[in-house]
Amino acid sequence: MPVPEGANYVTAAGLRALRDEHDALARGPRDAAGDDRLHELADHLATAEVLEPADRSRVSLGARVTVEDEHGKRTTYRIVGAIEAAPRDGAISWQSPIANALWDAQVGDSITLPRGDDVEIVAIDYQ
Secondary structure (H helix, E strand, C coil): CCCCCCCEEECHHHHHHHHHHHHHHHHCCCCHHHHHHHHHHHHHHHHEEECCCCCCCECCCCEEEEEEECCCCEEEEEEECHHHCEHHHCEEECCCHHHHHHCCCECCCEEECCCCCEEEEEEEEEC
C-alpha cells in the first residue's frame, strides 16, 4: 500500500505493530516480497503520525464505533490509519467514506452512511 498523500495518521497500537513487523523483517531472511514489504513499512514509518483523540466522546482516529440501523442490526467499525485498515475485520481507514460520515459524531447522533443507510451511534470506545 502506498503512503497516502497528505497526513499519514496511524493509531499508537498501529505504529507499534508497524515497527515490530519492520524490525522482524529487517532481522530475518527475506525474499523479493519480503524486501518489498520492508520498503513499504519503512516508507510508512518515515511519515507516520500518531493522532490522539482530543475528545474521546467523539469519533476520531482509534475509535471503535458501534452503530445500529432501523432494524436493530449493530455494526462496529474501528477507525485506523490507511496501512492498518482491514475492512473484513471492521478496521477502516480514517480516509474512507464510512469513517468520514462517522467522524466527530457522538453517541446518540444519527448518521447517513455512504450507501444511504441511516444509523444511530450507540457506542464509542477507545482501547
